[in-house]
Amino acid sequence: MGRYLMVGAGLSGAVIGRHLAESGHAVTVVDARDHIGGNCHTERDRDTGVMVHVYGPHIFHTDDAEVWDYVNGHATFLPYKNRVKTTARGEVFSLPVNLHTINQFFRTTMRPDEARAFITTQQADTSITAPRTFEEQALRFVGRELYEAFFKGYTMKQWGCHPSELPAAILKRLPLRFNYDDNYFFHRFQGMPEQGYTAMIANILDHPRITVRLKTVFDAAEAGAWEHVFWSGPLDGWFGYDLGRLGYRTLDFERFTHAGDYQGCAVMNYGATDIPYTRITEHKHFAPWEDHEGSVCYREFSRAAAPGDIPYYPIRQVAEKALLQAYVTRAEATRGVTFVGRLGTYRYLDMDVTIREALDSARGFLACLARGAAPPAFFQPPL
Incomplete structure (x- = not known):
């Protein structure tokens, strides 16, 4: 052997x-x-008993x-169901963009077929037939208002460049739902x-x-x-x-504790560019079967990886x-x-x-x- x-x-x-x-x-x-x-x-x-995802959450x-x-x-x-929230315009919305997000954002009470028609005819840029960039992909399928509220700033912070410089493939299949399903993932397990x-x-x-x-x-x-x-x-x-170093994005975590429930969910995104971090994760919510009085949270910052940094995302x-x-x-x-x-x-x-x-x-x-x-x-x- x-x-x-x-x-x-x-x-x-x-x-x-x-x-x-x-x-x-x-x-x-x-x-x-x-x-x-x-x-x-x-x-x-040791202090709170919370199970911490040391290098960021894994679901x-x-x-x-x-x-x-x-x-x-x-x-x-x-x-465990990952239900992500995000802040925009001083409000909290659900991600991925779903019927609740659309109705809340546009102050409407549309039914699924009405919302689909609204996005397709009044929001999406149908002049873009073959999206080449992240930005074009988003504009083609959700339109400028939803793109700028939920995708543009977050992407700029996460990747360190404008979405027009990123390939459309990064967005892949745009998460857009015309029902009230707020489960971030669609896999059966x-x-x-x-x-x-x-x-x-x-x-x-x-x-x-x-x-x-x-x-x-x-x-x-x-x-x-x-x-x-x-x-x-x-x-x-x-x-x-x-031959040189392959490019990566790395993450910095600002860890803090809270005596209670800090944000009421596991992941809260911050898409605005005037907020330097991309999201806050509250780790006790990744184990909802456990009960902890205290809480451990991470503010997450993305930047270009330098030698000695942990490489997270290949560019x-x-x-x-x-x-x-x-x-x-x-x-x-x-x-x-x-x-x-x-x-x-x-x-x-x-x-x-x-x-x-x-x-x-x-x-x-x-x-x-x-x-x-x-x-x-x-x-x-x-x-």
Whole structure:
């Protein structure tokens, strides 16, 4: 049986490592941090008892039944619906934009068919037939008033540029509903692990053939000591950033506590550009089955990532894609390493997709071993 290294003790490393261990292989998982779980890490606040999402909130939602069964095999998931609120014009509205939002915003009492006709004929810019930018996508489907109230300022703060500079794909399918459904996600499986994500990942890593080493920095020069390495760190980091750094947005969190209920919901967005933060998250509301008198909140600020910052959101604009192509070419010529996860493939991935790709990568890797083929650098190509 082989000896394999997972660099990173987040979802990718844990899931791939567990799959290989269950197939009889010896697996070592290393992480530079002093905890497992990566950016999904959760921990109890000592003073309030609140389960805190240390690197920002993570809400599990998926249509992938196998992934849902997988996480439920390692944790007890309890129902959770993400109901986001936002401030605009001195009022609080529901997101995504739904019939309640539309009626409140325009001071109307329209029925679904009336609201649909109103947005289509009086708000949406139907002259835009093939939206190319984020702004055009929003104007085409909701019109200028709703765009400027709920999307423009928030996007400028989140991405550090005007929405006209961002591709339409970032908005993807515009969340617009002509009913009163305020559930932010539309996936059929939604929930939160009762004891937090770190406990779930600890259960995934709990296998006799898995060894975990924290506070351990791995250098690519050490790869030869292992039969194969799975790298979930930054793709450019494997090469020492020698072609330049791929662009990311990072987040700063201003943590504060409150004796009571601070905002009455888990997520409150602030789209106005004169407010420097994008949102406030109140973490006890991510576990509505618990009861806590005190509260832990985060004000969330987005900015360009610098060396040493935690990379959160890959930018993937024209310059980054050119640099990414150069790194992908080098990676594909490298033997003995497979790049996985959000950072390893320079793509924004939800948790369920991360787990799906980790399972597929582990199975693909074992299939390569079975037929004596060299494992590829990417089971999920970044481009």
